Amino acid sequence: MTSFALYPLAGVVVLTIGLWGLVTRPHLLTKVLAFNLTATGASLVLVGLAARPEGGTDPVPQAMVLTGIVVAVSATALALALIARLSRVDPGAVESSD
Numbered sequence: 001m002t003s004f005a006l007y008p009l010a011g012v013v014v015l016t017i018g019l020w021g022l023v024t025r026p027h028l029l030t031k032v033l034a035f036n037l038t039a040t041g042a043s044l045v046l047v048g049l050a051a052r053p054e055g056g057t058d059p060v061p062q063a064m065v066l067t068g069i070v071v072a073v074s075a076t077a078l079a080l081a082l083i084a085r086l087s088r089v090d091p092g093a094v095e096s097s098d
Contacts, residue, residue: 007048015041028086028094032079039072 018041021034043065050061087094 004048004051004053007051008045009048011041011044011046011048013041014044017041028083032076032083035079036072036076039068043068 015038018034018037018039022031022038025031025034046061046065046068047057050058052058083094
């Protein structure tokens with residue numbers, strides 16, 4: 001395996017773990033963490049695909065990853081604020097979202 005295949009492969013593994021956690025875990029906080037894993041996996045795939053064998057990287061996927069990091073942090077903050085608000089209104093809803 002080459003070093004160029006390591007980042008996309010690790011990204012696919014992390015993305016798969018995040019999607020699995022997002023689908024199978026009922027607790028809202030673990031769903032937010034799984035969403036973060038999914039975003040990290042997608043970022044790893046994009047960074048891995050941006051590498052060029054002759055050296056250097058493509059700057060467009062790097063810019064997309066930076067933008068994705070900002071969006072993921074904002075979405076996480078919003079989700080945590082909504083979970084905190086929901087736990088004050090209905091404490092039982094946070095434990096199980098089924």
